């Protein structure tokens with residue numbers, strides 16, 4: 001299989017996932033070499049590098065599905081929620097930028113503000129962060145937006161539950 005893939009690749013899907021060692025996309029989706037074009041970054045956030053990576057997969061490799069997969073118990077989400085609850089809390093400059101992308105997802109979110117516990121806030125932020133990642137892909141890329149409008153690609157959000165091994169798909 002490796003030999004057949006040396007000269008070209010045709011991954012049918014792009015997966016944007018967290019760097020968490022317990023959430024490797026090829027394993028959780030039971031896929032093989034050449035199947036998935038995987039982009040991993042803590043907190044599965046979407047910034048310019050991630051947008052460009054998806055553009056390459058959609059435009060050049062002709063992948064027809066883009067999946068953002070968040071997960072339960074995400075450390076990056078937890079760090080972002082902690083920073084939102086404590087304005088005096090700062091990480092490194094690079095980490096502050098990363099958690100800032102997650103915070104944007106729940107900016108003015110009534111459900112997030114009303115949530116009483118840390119766990120509940122993380123759950124809401126995790127879901128909102130996946131939606132925000134999908135929004136960034138279409139808002140910051142003409143290539144991806146056109147592909148979606150022309151139905152050449154479908155964007156889907158999901159969350160992997162580490163306790164069950166099940167991926168829950170969003171509407």
Ligand SMILES: [Zn+2]
Nearest residue numbers: 018020074075
């Ligand atoms: Zn994570």
